[in-house]
Structure formats: C-alpha cells, structure tokens
Amino acid sequence: MKKRVLVATGGGDCPGLNAVIRAIVKRAAQTDEWEVIGSIRSFDGVLNEPSEIKVLTEDAVSGIHFRGGTILGTTTKGGPFAWPIKNADGTWGKADRSEEFMRKLQYLNVEAVINIGGDGSQKISQTFFERGLNVIGVPKTIDNDLSATDVTFGFQTAVQIATESVDKLVTTAASHSRVMIMEVMGREAGWIALHSAIAGGADVCIIPEIPYDPELITKHIKRRYKNGKDGFAIVVVAEGAKNKYGKQVVRESTEVGNANLRLGGVAYQLEMEMKEAGLESDIRVTVLGHLQRGGVPIAYDRVLASQFGVKAFELVLEGKFGQMVAYRHPDIISVPFTEAISRYNFIEPDSYLIKTARGLGIHLGD
Amino acid sequence: MKKRVLVATGGGDCPGLNAVIRAIVKRAAQTDEWEVIGSIRSFDGVLNEPSEIKVLTEDAVSGIHFRGGTILGTTTKGGPFAWPIKNADGTWGKADRSEEFMRKLQYLNVEAVINIGGDGSQKISQTFFERGLNVIGVPKTIDNDLSATDVTFGFQTAVQIATESVDKLVTTAASHSRVMIMEVMGREAGWIALHSAIAGGADVCIIPEIPYDPELITKHIKRRYKNGKDGFAIVVVAEGAKNKYGKQVVRESTEVGNANLRLGGVAYQLEMEMKEAGLESDIRVTVLGHLQRGGVPIAYDRVLASQFGVKAFELVLEGKFGQMVAYRHPDIISVPFTEAISRYNFIEPDSYLIKTARGLGIHLGD
Amino acid sequence: MKKRVLVATGGGDCPGLNAVIRAIVKRAAQTDEWEVIGSIRSFDGVLNEPSEIKVLTEDAVSGIHFRGGTILGTTTKGGPFAWPIKNADGTWGKADRSEEFMRKLQYLNVEAVINIGGDGSQKISQTFFERGLNVIGVPKTIDNDLSATDVTFGFQTAVQIATESVDKLVTTAASHSRVMIMEVMGREAGWIALHSAIAGGADVCIIPEIPYDPELITKHIKRRYKNGKDGFAIVVVAEGAKNKYGKQVVRESTEVGNANLRLGGVAYQLEMEMKEAGLESDIRVTVLGHLQRGGVPIAYDRVLASQFGVKAFELVLEGKFGQMVAYRHPDIISVPFTEAISRYNFIEPDSYLIKTARGLGIHLGD
C-alpha cells in the first residue's frame, strides 16, 4: 500500500493554488510509493471524511494550472482548533477538534501533510508540527506581505489585473476629464497598489505604510488640471489605507450603507475628503474587489507555484518537516515555520520601489 | 481653401469612438477638397474656440483605433441648447447658445458636421438639422438600446469585459462556495447583462425588461447547493433592474451611503432581498462600473466603428444630411434622425436570446 | 428508458464547439425524456463503440464553454462513407461503413443525431438524412464562408486573435521600420484577413476574392516610407490568396522546404515577389497558423454557439430533421441541408466591408 500525503488549501483563494496542487501530484507520481489525497475546504474535509477526501491522480489535476481558484475548495472560517459550533441558545461558539483531526489523519494513513495557506494556516501547521505531525507549509498571500520569501504566487496576477484596470480607467478618465479612484487589495501592505500605480502610470497612490493627507492629494490633483478643466487623474488606493489623522474610514452606516462599505470604504472616504478639501472635478470610484483574486494565473505565478509544489513534495521525501517553502532568487528554499510567520513584508519608505514611484511623479499622499 | 467637416463626440465614452474619428479622417484624406476638424468636449469646443478646435490630420489619428475613450474628449453636461451658467445667487441655470453655435460654425467655415453620440446627441443634431445645419449622426450607445441599427459599437467590448469578469468570479465563487452578484451597465435594456450571463455561464440574470422576484431567485440558488454547503452561484444584474413590487432600490442613505449607492445600488439591494428571503450562503458583490467603458476595443467594435466612420463621410460627400448611419447586416445604411431616435431596442420576452438563456437553465428572476 | 440524441463534432476545431455541446446538454436536461451521448472523434466513436461513446451529463459539460477545442475530439480524416483502411500492399484505401454506422446507432438507441461540422459534415448529414436518419446540423467554419447564416461561431475569436497579433506586430514594425507580413486563415474567403486588417489598421490586405499584383503592393508600401527609411507597413494575407498571374504559390521544394510550406507558403511567396518588385525594406513574416483556432472563445462566439446548441435540440424536440441551424439577425432559424450547403459566402467586391477597407486607405492588391 502506498504512503499518503494529504494536501489542503486554506484562506482566501489565490491564482496559482491549482498549479501548486498539480505540481505536488505530478512529482509524487514519479515515485512508486506515494499517493496524494486532497482534503476539501482546507482541513474541514478530514473532519467530515470520507466524502470530502479525494484521491488526486494525474488525470484529476490535468490542465488545472490554467484555472484560478482551488479544486480543493477553501474556507476562511475556523479550522480544527476553532471549529464553529452552534450553541443551544442559537449563538455560535468554537470547539477544539484538533485531537480528532490527528486521529483521523492516522485512520486515513496520512504520513505527511502539505498545507497551502496564509498566515493563519502556517500557524495551525506549526501547532500541529509541535504535536508531532509531519507537515510542510506552502505560503499563500495575494498581498505579498510575507518576508520569508522574495515574492508569493498570485501577487503578480493581481498586479496584472489591477494594472489592466488602470489602463481601462485612463481612457475614460481622460475623455471625461475625471478623477478616477480605484481601490485594490492590501490590508497591511500596499504592494498591489504601488506596483499597479507604477505600471499603470497613476498620479496618486495611497498605501497603508504611508498615512495620507487629503489636502496634499487634492492640491496635487488640482495642478493636473489646466484652467481647472482639462486634465484627469488616476488615484490607486489600497483597502488598508489610513489618513494622517488616524481617522477610521466611516464603516458604520445604515444597513444598506453597511453592506456597501464592506468593499470600497476607503475609496469613498477618500472621495469625500477630497471634495471637502475643495476638489471640484468629477470623481468616480471603482472597487476591484474579487476580480483581483480570480481568473487565469499569469505565467509568472504558474512557474512560481509549480516550483513551490515540487519543492514541498521534495521536502516530504527528505522528511524535512516543520518547514515552509520559499523563493530566494534564483533558488527555492525552505524556512522553519517559526521564522516564516514571525515577520511581515511591508514596503520600506526608502526602498527603490518608493523611490521609483516618487521619481515618476506619483504622489504618495504625504 | 478646403471645405471643412467638424466632428464631435458626446455623452459617455464608448470603445470604438476613436475608430470612427480615424475612419472619417482617413476617408476625407482621399479627397483633395475636405479637411476634418474636431471640437473638444462635444460641441463645447466650438463655443470656446479657437484653442478647442483641432485640425485632424492623418498623423493626428494614427493608431488611435487601438485606444479606448475619445481623443476629442466628451461631456455629459448640457450642450448648446442647455449650456450650464452660474446664476447671480450661485445656483446653476441653463442658457441657449444655439444661435451663437451656428454662427461660430460659419465663422469656422464648417460645411458639415458629424455628431457622434447617444440619444441626446441625435436629438440635438435633429434640431440643428431643422435649422439648416448639414449634419450627419453616428449612433453611440454602449447599452445597445437603439432599434435603428442591428448593433452599436462598444457593446461587444463591454460584453467581453463583463464575460471575462464572470470567468474570474466563477473560480473564486466555486472555491469558497459563494454567491457572487455582479452588476453591469444597462439602465433601460439588459443586453450586456444577458449576453455576459449566457457567455459566462451565469446561474441568474436580472434585466430591466423582466421585473424580478427575490423569493424565486433565492429558491433557485438554494437548489444549486448540496446539503446547503457545496455549490456556488453567479448572478448578473443590470443596473436598471427592478423587483416585481416596483420597489425602488434604496438610494437614500447617509452621506457616505449615498456616495456608495451611485453604483452598486441594485446589486446591494438584491443581496439584502436574498438574505431576507432566507439565503444563508456567503454573498459577495462586484460592481463593474467604469471598467466596462474603457480599454482597447475588441476587433468587432473596431470594424463596426470604422464602417460607421467611412459611411458618415460618404454621406457628407453625397450631401445626404439629417441622417444617422446604421448597421443592417451586412450593409451600412442611413436612416433619418426622426426614425432613428423614435424607438428603443429592448429585449423581447420571446426573442431567441431569452429562449437561449432559459434553455441553458439561467433563471431570469420571474 | 430515456430517448437518446447523439452529438458529434467533425472537421477542424473551432472556438465555440464546447459551448454548442454544453447548450444541447443543458437544454436536454430540462426534459425528463432525453439523454445526450457524445461520439468521440466525429462519427468514429460510433463505429468504435463502446469505449468511445460517452454519456454527457450536466456535470460533464460544466464550465466547458470557457474552453477552446472540443471535449468530444474531432477528426479531419474520412467518415463512415470513406473510412481509411490499409490495403494488403500497405497503401491506404477507403471503405464505406455507412450501413454499419446506421445499424450501430439503432443498437445504441439513438433517436436523433446532432452533427456539428463544416461543409463536409453537412453533406454527410444530408446523405444520412436521405437514408432516414433523424439528423440536425450545426454549422462550423472558422472561415465564416457559409451563406446560409449571417455569421458562424469561432470566426470572431479568430478575428480577435489576428487583430491582437497585428497590434503586436505594429509596435515592432514601427520600431524597426519594417514591413511585416502576417498570414491568416481563409482558403476560399478572406473574412478573417479583411476584418483583422480593418481592425488592426493594416496597410495592405490580400484576400482570395481579389487576385493581387505584387508591383502595385510594392509601390503602395514604398510611399509609406519617407526617404526610403522612416516608415513601416503591415500586410495581412489570407492563406488562399492568389496573384493576378494565376501563378501558384511555390509549394514544391526540398523535403524540408515542403514541410515549411504547409503554412506560410503564400506569405513567403509574397515576400519574394515584393523583393523582386524592388522593395528594399526589411521584411518579416509571421504565420498565425494554429494559434487562430485555439484558446478561450470570446463572448460573441459563446453566445452564438449557445444559441445554436439550444436551437439544435429544439429542432430535435419538434422532430424537424434534415435542417441546419443558422443565424439571421436577430433570430436563430433553420434551413434545409440542401439549401445550407449549396452556397459559399464570399466577400463581394461592392460590399461595405470592401468599401470601408478602401476608405481607410488599405491597399487590396488590385
């Protein structure tokens, strides 16, 4: 009987996840000893087995590198340590099903686990590793906010989608002499915003790392208009942007407004602030939202994800567990979980990317 | 001295406008007698001349068919008959500058005008034609809601962008077992919504022509989930959709909410209604907004727009004024303004497009 | 037991085939009476059954509208009336297996056949229909050379790919002051060439309908160069182009050359002819070849193909056999096979498309 490695994908979906899965399966198929199984919706599948455990053959992963999302499904709720349960009074609480999880892995003859996911997933992996599980991590963050690796897969696809959106907005902004605000992902770090602002030729870019001053932005945009009339401006703003007063984006509102503000809050706040600061031009808001996560991964991400997948399985073969794979140009390496999850990757104010943005005349809100 | 034809683009921008302009200029350059000049921001340029009148040489239009928007700029405000003026008390009023407009055209030696624009622009053209202006119309409506022509340019580019967005949302919806609502353009007619729903394989499509019942939609979506868990659904909704109660979309709100609801109103209302009707799945809203108008026109629209441009100038040569160009497969024809602006192009309930949507199992909300 | 309709795809692959198959299956699933089965590699599957007959459930066609090619496979060799067989002496001959084919359909309980394919497929369908088979045809020709329908699916995707290729070649041609010849599909009719030349802004377009004069083309291109130096030109040529001397493209050559000339023959011949006519500029050839057939169908083709699929099954329900579905804007209709296959769709010299090309200054080689 073959040894089994279990694969799971957790957290928000990300272009390239399927390429990681495919690479693991392809590499494992070259051995005669290993079989790959997948757990549906991150580790939920293990707890709900057997219908949610799937044997991943080469046929099952044929052509999936081309597709966005993850064939294994994913979830952003809970996990074995914080399983959502309904209390007797109808409210929701959490249960620890981690021991049951370990038991079920044994029952399924799983000898190793490859857990593909974000920060939260890596922490869960670390805890299980400390309890004796043979686990390998593959980092997944479309925001690229992980310092252990040069870059993460999915990020460049998101940047490409955001840049193509700027390209589209430019023509309509110019035709109507409008200011276009575009909100992109990036809660803690502004990588997508800054890359797409540079690539798309934006006029203003607001990132979480640099608190913004609406007055300065407004002044900058006004200079782009001759006679207050001809001209246009593109503003790219990361969803995690903060103004310099520390003022929170207004997210409380009516029930309807509340729904609206889940996405777009920071963009609409910026619109208000610029109007208050005296901007008379037409302003329009575009919120990219879920369009950034989906679709066909660009080649860059498919290559990186494939490398991560092969490396993850190589680590299984080497029995080198408790490690997360990472990219350090031009190599694929592995780092201990403890190191992997300790540091975020923020944009440094003196990085060359910031210098480039300023050199291109992009206003950063400060 | 050469005879002059003046070109202007009015209303919301639309992929293909530049291809029309280029075709007019290219065709005129084959004569020795005609010169093309462009008026900036629709007819504003004529009233503001001389800096806002540009001679359009072949060099000036080189490569512009590839670009979205309009090199002449456009405006959605007023026009010679309703020019916005600031009253003494600071409020805004309207002035009739149409006679001044006619006078300035004479002064500019303009012998004919080609006015590219929507419904409003065609009506202005008709009025000027009745006053003796040699004017030709080129229809522009990204919504495709004009019955005088088989189809209008820009529409297929918008459909393509909306379809690619559905393609992206499908992968993330499937990975997270979510319901994704996507709002597209279409105030009176649901052509973009219905085409992209069929092309993208949506589950539900809501168009202005068919008032929707939130209960029925919710029921349909629930059937797409096994055990209320596995499954997903894509809902495409036109911005002009109405529910069967005639209930208006809640657009009143706080100042912030108000801003938010300019776009997305119908999508967020639908989300609320589905929740009220008992849908427990995760729901996410995406509002395409300005992304649909911008960017590189697809080949279909460039060909159609080029045909319109050549035809418009041919009509000038023939002295056949008071006409709007139109597409009647496989010919390019012209129709009198009076006929052109009298009828909208709605989706008929018994059209084959509706039959196709139903045949594919797309729920239309009724 | 359910009634069975058999679906097959024949001839060269074409973007949109899968959308037709999916639409048939989706529509059939709304009845309780019908089951759809697919024959692998056109009708080969029936003759080779059982492993090459597949039941097409809704799950089996989920998401396939997004993919190019055909999930049923296809073949360009033979068919039941001309099945390739190896003779005793090693040469290849043909056998008539049509009676066996009819017998096997009965054995498979097939009550109706939907045959998606080109000219050859429709003729086979007609012959089988005359022998009593309940058969419906769906036209498939990426060249758009069928007069029975306004347009065929796949064509606009090919035009889009060809246009994007022109867009790419323009930048490199301009940078290097080169002449770029691009060969596209179109053996008998030049629709793809003419559409992409108009959409891409080509300088010259050579189609089978208009024999070309290399001298005139060369003269036209020379005028595009200032001082014989600055300038560039894009030439789009259909694979079926013929020069005015009736001279055949040199396809005889060495064994290697022979292989090379399967594609690109006409483009390389044109290059030679232009050099002979005194063109001194750098000339480069690009042969699009198989890139035009593959990939994700654009929205236009997915909508048209879906309409064809639904209509084809509706005809089965109505028992209206011996018919091919067709598009007559805005309806989907059906025409008898006899009518469908009798006339080709060539570009008329006085069509508005030709007039547009000339109006844009595109040289047509005459």
Place this chain on the structure above:
Amino acid sequence: MKKRVLVATGGGDCPGLNAVIRAIVKRAAQTDEWEVIGSIRSFDGVLNEPSEIKVLTEDAVSGIHFRGGTILGTTTKGGPFAWPIKNADGTWGKADRSEEFMRKLQYLNVEAVINIGGDGSQKISQTFFERGLNVIGVPKTIDNDLSATDVTFGFQTAVQIATESVDKLVTTAASHSRVMIMEVMGREAGWIALHSAIAGGADVCIIPEIPYDPELITKHIKRRYKNGKDGFAIVVVAEGAKNKYGKQVVRESTEVGNANLRLGGVAYQLEMEMKEAGLESDIRVTVLGHLQRGGVPIAYDRVLASQFGVKAFELVLEGKFGQMVAYRHPDIISVPFTEAISRYNFIEPDSYLIKTARGLGIHLGD
C-alpha cells in the same frame, strides 16, 4: 540653458523600452536643470541630426509605458564604430564614425548619455566610456541571458505571450490528438522556452543548454498516446536548440525554403527527426517569432523598466558613469560595464527551474 542627457535604444525591440524612456523623462523633469533628448534609431540619430534628435518632454512620453516597441526607433545594423557604407563596387563595407559621434554630442550640448540596449550596445557604451563619454547603460535582452541582473524587462512579457500560445495550442492539440511543436526565442539560453513550458504544462521542452536526442523525445511522446491514438503532446523548443549529434539545423535549401527557414528552422528539423524516429502522430509546427516581442508590456516589465529608468537618471545626477543598472532583489543597483558584459546567464542543469521541469514530468530531450 539646461544640461542635456541623450537617450537611445538599440538592438531588437523589447516590451518595456518605452517605460524606461518615460521614467527617465519624468525623473529629469523633477529637476530644473536637465533636459532629455532622444536619438532616433539608436545612435544613428546623432550622426544624422538635426531632424533625428527629439526633445523628450513629459507630454511626449505621456502614456507610452503602455505601448510595446520604442518611440525612438531602433536598429540592429552597425553603430558609430561600424557604420554601413556602400563601396564604389556596390558592395557594403563599414566605417568608423565614432569620433564624429563624440564631436556631435558636444555640439548638441550632451553632458550624459543613457544607452538602452543589449550586449552589443553595452560594449559600445564601454568603449565610449573609455574615451571619456559620460555614459550609463540600461540592459535590454528579451532572452534574459544576462547574469549581472536578476532579470531583464521584456522577458516576462515574452513568457506570458508564449504561455498564452501554449494554452491555445493545448485545446487544438487535444481535440485532434496531435503533437504541437512551438518554437520560441532563445538563441543561447532557453529561459523563455523553459518558463513557458512549465507555465503552459508542456510535455517536452528543448533548450540550447541541453542537447536533445530525437529518439528519446519520440519515445516519451509515444507513451502519451493510448493505443497510439488518444493523446496529444506539446513540445516547446528554443530557436537555439541543438541535437546531441551537434548536427546543425538544415538551413540550406531552395531560395524559398531558405526564406522559410529564417524562423522555424529548429522546429521543422525536430519534426523531421521525430518522424524519422518513428512518430506516426500528426505533427504541427507553430513559430511565435515576432509576436513575442510586440504588444503591451505586462505590469511586471513596466515596473522593472520604470525602476531602471529612474535609476539610470539618478546615476547621471550622481555622476556615476560607466555603469549599467541592474536588479538585485529587492534593490536596483549598478555594476561597471566591464562586469556587466562579461558573463551570460545560462540555465544551470542543477537549478531549481530544471528540477521543477523534471519534477512535473517535462521531458528535456536528454
């Protein structure tokens, strides 16, 4: 009077060149002291001035980052040290116009030169630097074969185009059970081939670094076919591939064949070799050629090129000449020309990219 920096682009065009130019101009505009001028067709413009010297204002570079090619034009012929001249007998010789070039730069008040180009351009820069010219280099090689920098701009766009082409070929290959050979750029190094093979999921990838054995490739492909019938294979081959016998690609042929073989030679040779080795499947060849160089640069390349442009001008400001800019993640650095041009960047046999390819089951011809 302002100080002048002269910019030139040399060698084959490459997506991202315009973003470099734009970044230089934008950064220079932030000083009050510097003016940027461009030389048309690499350094030819200086020798041919004044009509071929252009002042590059911010307006002149507006929006060009979006476009492929180079607004300055380029050439692959000669340069000031090897200017092509026609001899008295009609043959072509070379002249050294380097002193004249230096003199003309002085006359044009050029204080510094930024030379964007490949290996040859950098060598010319080095020679001029040794003669006292203030010159900065920006590397340009779409093949990514330069070891001084982590990666070069244009490369990822070429990889993306090649990968999208594989995506297209896969569907048609699968539908027809064919073997598809696709030839991509890469004379000395196989980076584009290997990246696109991994990203596209190819079955075979042939690169210059690994001489191939046609027998082994054929054997590998045969295993992909069940019953010698069902199956398909994608082969990506770099134009610089060599077989293990050191046998040169057959480039001699008839005059026609000769023309054909300028591109595609290695692909057609491979086709022949595989047939000789007994492959009976249908084989089709696609030569990407010029399609890889052109078109809109992807975001990745626009960001990298913008960083290079800003850095190049910063070096001018610092007076740090004789240097080429380079990317060492995450920084932009500079290296002396002597170091920059001394080493090529080949794919190492034990690199993780090769390991990944093998791990995915891609046959590398050995």
